[in-house]
């Protein structure tokens with residue numbers, strides 16, 4: 001062997017063994033396909049769409065969106081996607097847009113652009129409906145923009161434009177509306193909210209992260225796009241109803257000046273001049289290329305068909321669910337999301353557990369202000385053919401939950417929770433809480449139970465700040481390095 005002979009450098013298990021390990025790791029994950037997971041994932045039901053998305057992801061995984069001149073392919077695909085979204089969202093001449101990593105980043109950038117677009121406001125705030133996605137609260141936290149949260153109308157669960165108007169003051173830089181809201185699936189009165197914004201000379205962001213690729217294909221939706229005067233930006237996630245693999249969203253602005261605040265440049269260091277349109281700097285071209293491929297392949301008529309399929313399934317499901325004893329629809333759905341609640345005969349957490357036992361994931365949402373706890377259902381096209389089977393299982397799940405009765409919170413635990421201070425939940429106290437709740441495994445690790453209803457009911461009984469503190473403790477305990485190599489099933 002000469003010095004230059006290629007040496008085998010991969011010293012771990014073979015590539016095939018590692019691939020098998022990757023497959024094996026997924027056994028406890030929720031299924032991403034088949035339409036039985038009604039949150040987190042979006043399945044078109046079209047096998048070639050998945051294959052194409054995966055191929056594009058792999059093909060462009062190594063590219064870097066850091067510098068738009070180094071990979072012109074990425075810039076081209078970004079501009080193509082923005083153009084297609086502009087068409088769907090009635091964007092006027094002169095509109096612009098950027099591809100981001102997801103809905104949260106799109107919302108954060110909309111808030112950043114609004115903040116930096118009003119430099120004369122020293123303590124900026126934004127007025128948002130109480131149904132706005134928590135991404136706005138994250139933006140508030142990150143960017144120092146105070147969130148003024150206005151209750152939605154208690155019967156329609158839509159934003160209340162008059163109450164929002166009353167909340168505007170000299171510090172307001174942004175009003176927000178959802179199309180539709182994640183939690184309840186209703187579209188806010190965008191025209192009225194945008195009118196308030198236009199009147200006051202402030203911005204209005206429409207968060208269409210979840211609905212932006214569906215609503216344009218449905219009838220009878222009140223105007224919510226750039227067709228509405230006063231709407232200055234719109235966000236829409238391609239990794240939701242555009243059925244693209246995860247990691248891609250769009251933020252559109254009515255004009256280039258409005259966008260400028262979320263661009264960033266720094267020449268103030270000895271390396272390359274950093275020039276970013278979004279929060280990420282080095283970013284994989286994979287999600288962008290996959291979205292471009294999937295959007296092109298499905299096509300406008302294809303999306304119209306998928307949207308109507310999901311919508312019809314939502315209406316069928318809502319109609320039938322309303323007839324199930326013990327269950328109620330929280331608000332008539334405007335798109336393809338549905339929120340269900342129960343009467344006092346049972347609770348949503350037990351229904352969720354019963355559904356999981358039957359192979360369906362529905363997402364529990366806790367009580368908030370005057371709103372009851374609910375089950376969130378996102379219906380994608382792949383769920384449509386299974387609606388009758390879903391309903392059979394939902395009837396059985398609700399019947400089982402009613403037979404069991406509402407889950408009871410252990411009074412001793414409730415007392416312990418009542419004595420906790422969300423601002424000072426130290427690790428020792430948290431450990432005692434886990435132990436009392438029967439959730440402490442070995443070495444203080446967290447051991448999640450099979451049935452989540454008792455835990456969820458307990459969390460529901462906590463005020464939001466305490467729930468946040470407890471869940472941050474949970475996240476901290478979950479996020480710990482694996483045991484040393486050789487002692488786990490890891491490759």
Ligand SMILES: *Cc1c(COP(=O)(O)O)cnc(C)c1O
Nearest residue numbers: 102103104133135182207209210
């Ligand atoms: C999903 C969603 C977001 C956040 O998007 P991520 O992609 O999860 O970051 C924001 N707003 C609405 C209405 C959403 O549905």
